[in-house]
Amino acid sequence: MGIHLYRIDDRLIHGQVVVGWGQPLNARFLVLVDDLVSSSDWEKELYRMAVPPEMEILFADVETAIRDHSRYASDPRPGILITGDIASMRRLVRGVKAIGSVNVGGVHHRAGRSPKLRYVFLTSDEERELRDIEAAGVEVTAQDVPSARAVPLSEVLEGESS
Amino acid sequence: MNDAKEDGPQAPRAIVVGHGDFAGGLVSAVGQICGMADKLVVLSMMGMTPESIETSIRDHLSRTGARVIFTDLPAGSATLAARRIVKDEPGLILVSGVNLATLLDFVFNTSVPPTEAARAAAERGKASLIVVGR
Numbered sequence: 001m002g003i004h005l006y007r008i009d010d011r012l013i014h015g016q017v018v019v020g021w022g023q024p025l026n027a028r029f030l031v032l033v034d035d036l037v038s039s040s041d042w043e044k045e046l047y048r049m050a051v052p053p054e055m056e057i058l059f060a061d062v063e064t065a066i067r068d069h070s071r072y073a074s075d076p077r078p079g080i081l082i083t084g085d086i087a088s089m090r091r092l093v094r095g096v097k098a099i100g101s102v103n104v105g106g107v108h109h110r111a112g113r114s115p116k117l118r119y120v121f122l123t124s125d126e127e128r129e130l131r132d133i134e135a136a137g138v139e140v141t142a143q144d145v146p147s148a149r150a151v152p153l154s155e156v157l158e159g160e161s162s
Numbered sequence: 163m164n165d166a167k168e169d170g171p172q173a174p175r176a177i178v179v180g181h182g183d184f185a186g187g188l189v190s191a192v193g194q195i196c197g198m199a200d201k202l203v204v205l206s207m208m209g210m211t212p213e214s215i216e217t218s219i220r221d222h223l224s225r226t227g228a229r230v231i232f233t234d235l236p237a238g239s240a241t242l243a244a245r246r247i248v249k250d251e252p253g254l255i256l257v258s259g260v261n262l263a264t265l266l267d268f269v270f271n272t273s274v275p276p277t278e279a280a281r282a283a284a285e286r287g288k289a290s291l292i293v294v295g296r
Contacts, residue, residue, distance in 0.1 A: 011212050014239040015181055046245055050237040108211040118209065 002073040003031070005080045008089050009105040012037070012082055013047050013057075016105065020145045021080060022055060028077035029056040033065040033092060034084050062088050066095030073098065086122075086129045093133050101139040104130070104156065116156050119144045127157055174226045175276040176268065177219060178260065179205045179244070180234035191262055198269040203228060207240050216243035229253060230268075230280040232260035255280045263290030 004025045009017060012032060021027065030051060037043045038061045051057050056077075060068060065081070069092075072079060083089045086107065093099050106119050113121035120142050122130070134140045134153050141150035178185040185204045193199030203226055207215045219231065219240070231248075233241040236258045244256045255277040257264065264287030271279035 011239040013237060014242070015235045015237055018237040019235070042249075046242060049245075050242060052237070108209060108214070110211055110214070 001076050001078050003075075003081045004078045005103055006089070006092075006099055006101065007080060007082045007103045007105045008084075008086055008107065009082055010084050010108055011106055012084050013050050016145055017080065017082060018051055018055070022052075024146050025078050025080065027055060027080045029058060029072075029075060029079040031058045031060060031065065031072055031079060031081040033060050033062055033081060033088060035061040035088070037084075038064070062091045062095070065092055069096045069098065086126045086133075090129045090133050093136050093138055097136075099138055101141070102133055103150075104140065104142040104153075105144055114159070116159050117142055117151060120156060122157075130157070174203045174228050175201045176230035176232055176280065177203045177205055177222050177226070177228050178232045178265070179207055179215075179219065179240040180260075181238060181240075182208070184234050185232075188260065188262055188265055192265050192269060195262075195266060196269065201269045202232075202265065205240075212239055212243060215239055216246055219243055220247055223247070223251075223254070228276070229255065230276045231256045232265065232268075232280075233258045234260060253277070257284045257287075259287070261287050261290060263287045 005021055007017065012034065013030065032047060037047065038059045044059050048057055072081065083092065089102055104120055107121055107126065108119065109121045112123050115121050130140055130153055140153040142156045143150040178189055189199050189202045189204050192202060203222055205218060205222055210218065231244045231254065233244055233256065235241060241258045248254045248256050257280050264283045267286040268279050268283035271282060
């Protein structure tokens with residue numbers, strides 16, 4: 001069991017994660033890796049109340065997640081790990097060296113980002129960070145929901161419209 | 163959708179936010195059933211960051227004077243954004259898990275303030291869920 005999905009999603013916990021992925025994966029725990037959220041009791045409570053009772057939520061900053069990753073990976077329950085940005089996932093991949101694939105689930109439009117997919121907008125720095133993740137031997141695909149096609153990073157960066 | 167500032171009998175009383183076309187569909191149904199869709203403002207969150215969802219809800223609250231937010235899913239990003247807003251602005255009400263029965267009860271209950279009507283409508287919405295068969 002352990003972590004079945006490593007996801008980058010700027011909405012962190014929301015319907016696509018809890019229901020869209022959580023149900024088919026039968027996820028029983030969720031690791032939210034975010035330096036800001038993990039340092040705020042109010043933010044943690046906000047997200048804790050958003051998950052169903054059968055799903056445990058764990059909070060960690062990136063350094064803690066690197067340290068505790070072996071515990072997540074050996075958990076007998078299926079789980080999901082989420083970061084809210086690409087840079088945090090890149091730090092995690094570099095620190096853990098045991099992540100096989102990363103799902104880009106949602107990086108939405110904001111100033112400075114260019115459209116790549118309907119749910120993926122990237123700055124040039126973010127493009128480079130995703131390439132870094134892939135260069136570390138990690139499969140990087142974009143896929144918002146399980147029923148959608150997993151789009152390889154090379155296609156994402158070409159700016160395929162969907 | 164009605165962007166008029168509140169304080170008049172025709173003003174919108176709540177904002178409805180949800181996934182996909184959920185909010186628009188619900189409000190369309192309210193209009194079809196009772197012709198009171200103008201009491202509700204539909205807000206789409208498709209393709210938006212959490213920050214832009216929050217900003218958009220705040221803008222609509224400010225522009226319309228609505229004091230009630232209806233959202234679809236407790237785990238949804240609109241609900242999380244609305245909870246941040248409610249924390250900052252006492253006097254706002256968030257109802258998550260909205261259904262058609264909730265909205266119908268809400269738009270008809272004009273004898274009390276919208277926030278009070280929202281609480282009552284939430285109870286009506288809960289009671290509207292029934293299971294038939296065995």
